[in-house]
Amino acid sequence: MSGLRMTGRLRSLALVLAAGVFMVVSLSSTAVYATEAAPASVEPQLGIRFNPDGDAGQCGGRTGEQWAASPNWTQAIRFDTDDRPGGCQLAFGVYDPDRVLTGSTITYQLSRSTGGVGQCGNNVLPNKLPILPVPAFGAPVRVDTDGQPGWCNLTFSVTGNLVLEVQLYADGDAGQCEDAAPFTHYAFDGTPVTVKIDTDNRAGGCQFLLRLQHF
Structure with missing residues (x-):
């Protein structure tokens, strides 16, 4: 074999990659040993539940339940609550x-802005978003801005090894989503994010997306 002599037992080490599984195989004249690598971890998923409780035209985009694995963005939901009956029920969760x-x-x-009356439902205190090994949502809040004075402030607060990215932008009158700039807001440990929702009878509404990243 090109000047190499074959003597005694054959000893070699080979790295084999098959069907997406990394294996280390030790070959000898007597035994073959294989060790399978640990499976890749499953990324946490961020969930949004978004449903109308009145005129369905006020709550657009991706209604119902959705889950987006980190680091993907959720699909956009759309606030367009005005003087039509009802509003939008909104809740969040993390499947980990x-x-x-x-x-x-x-x-x-x-929460209601100063002077805001009857626009943001009755659940105006902070709600803990469940982070659980099963899919679950926290308590719903109710977005129901209309022609009355004031608006709703939606605030996210974070602790620990994650960043929650928030996007809110107008698809009509920019005054309905005034906290849209900068385009992406970052909530992380010690730094909350608040966006303003003030949709009424002006043209258009507010598109809203989230993304979860961890480190």
């Missing part, structure tokens, strides 16, 4: 099957 976010927290709060 591998518990990579253990010790982290997220809270969300929909």
Whole structure:
């Protein structure tokens, strides 16, 4: 074999990659040993539940339930609540099957602006967003801005090893989503994010997306 002599037992080490599984195989004249690598972890998923409780035209985009695995963006939901009956029920959750976010927290709060009356439902205190190994949502808040004075402030607060990215932008009159600039807001440990929702009878509404990243 090109000047190499074959003597005694054959000893070699080969790295084999097959069907997406990394294996280390030790070959000898007597035995073959294989060790399978640990499976990749499952990324946490951020969930939004968004449903109308009146005129369905006020709550657009991706209604119902959705889940987006980190680091993907959720699909956009759309606020366009005005003087039509009803509003939009909104809740959030994180599905974390591998518990990579253990010790982290997220809270969300929909509160009335100064002078705002009857626009933002009755659940105006901070709500803990569940981070669980099963899909679950926190308590719903109710977005129902209309022609009355004031608006709703939606605030996210975070602790731990994650960043929650928030996008809110207008698809009509920019005054309905005044906190849209800068385009992306970052909530992280000690730095909350608040966006303003003031949709009424002006043209257009507000598009809203989230993304979860962890480190």
